[in-house]
Structures are given as C-alpha cells and as structure tokens.
Amino acid sequence: RAKAAKVSKMLARGGSADTTTTTEPAPEGVAVVRLSNGVFRPANLDIDLAVVQTVQWVNEDDREYVILGSGGLFESEPLMQGDAFEFDFSTVPPAIHRYNAVLGFQRIPGSVDTRPEQ
Numbered sequence: 001r002a003k004a005a006k007v008s009k010m011l012a013r014g015g016s017a018d019t020t021t022t023t024e025p026a027p028e029g030v031a032v033v034r035l036s037n038g039v040f041r042p043a044n045l046d047i048d049l050a051v052v053q054t055v056q057w058v059n060e061d062d063r064e065y066v067i068l069g070s071g072g073l074f075e076s077e078p079l080m081q082g083d084a085f086e087f088d089f090s091t092v093p094p095a096i097h098r099y100n101a102v103l104g105f106q107r108i109p110g111s112v113d114t115r116p117e118q
Contacts (some may be wrong), residue, residue, distance in 0.1 A: 029053055030086070033110065035079075035101055036060040040110040047114055053090035055112055057101075059083050065101040065108075073097060089114050 031052045034041045038061065045055065057067050059079040067076040067085050073092065076085035089097065094114045101108040 031055050033057045034060050035065060035108070038063075038106075038108060040101070040108060043109070044111045045113070047089065047112060048117075049090055049094065049114055054086050054088045056084050056086045063103055065103050068100050068102055070098040070100075074099075 029052055031045060031047055031054070033045060033055060035057060040057075047053075047055070057076070057079070059065055059081055062081050064078045064080055065076075066078055067074070069075065069087070074087045079085055089112060092114075094116060097112045097114065099110050099112070101110070
C-alpha cells in the first residue's frame with residue numbers, strides 16, 4: 001500500500017523506444033501517461049529518475065497519434081487505440097522535456113520534468 005501511495009504521489013507530481021499494444025499495468029519504474037479525449041492525463045509529469053526512468057504513453061483515444069519529443073528526442077510510430085510507446089528518460093540529461101501528440105495539424109502538448117527537486 002505504501003508503494004502504491006508513493007507511485008500515486010509521483011504520478012500526481014506530475015534510450016530505447018518501442019511501440020506495443022498492452023492493457024496490462026505498467027511495470028515498476030514506469031510512469032503512464034494516457035491520451036484520452038484529445039488530452040494527456042497527466043499533461044505535465046514530474047518523475048524522480050531514482051524511482052522511475054521510463055514513461056509510457058497509452059493511446060486510449062479512437063484516433064491515431066504520433067508522439068514527438070521536442071528537438072527530435074523521440075518519435076513514436078503511429079499509435080492506434082490501445083497502442084503504447086515508451087521512452088527511457090535516464091538516457092538523457094535531466095530537464096523539462098516537452099512533447100506533442102500529433103494528429104494532422106493538431107498538436108496536443110505535454111511535458112516530463114526529470115530535474116531533481118530544488
């Protein structure tokens with residue numbers, strides 16, 4: 001229960017990449033961002049790299065999206081409903097990493113902050 005509270009608190013505070021289709025819970029060390037109804041939940045995620053290194057984006061929408069990291073940091077394959085994409089943030093320097101889900105001309109913004117707490 002303490003572990004679940006710690007993960008919930010961490011998610012509320014806020015490389016290899018691959019695309020998979022999954023409905024299973026994320027493994028330890030992975031934070032999940034869900035794309036649903038045209039928004040990320042959470043849109044701005046803070047992670048402690050000592051606890052969580054990987055972020056997994058899950059497309060729960062009925063539209064196809066591509067997840068693009070700013071500056072070409074990462075790019076998913078087109079994600080259909082139920083598909084997931086992961087990126088390991090321990091492979092890049094701590095920073096606020098901005099990204100978008102792209103659907104035609106529409107851009108849905110999000111961010112992952114991996115900086116140590118100030």
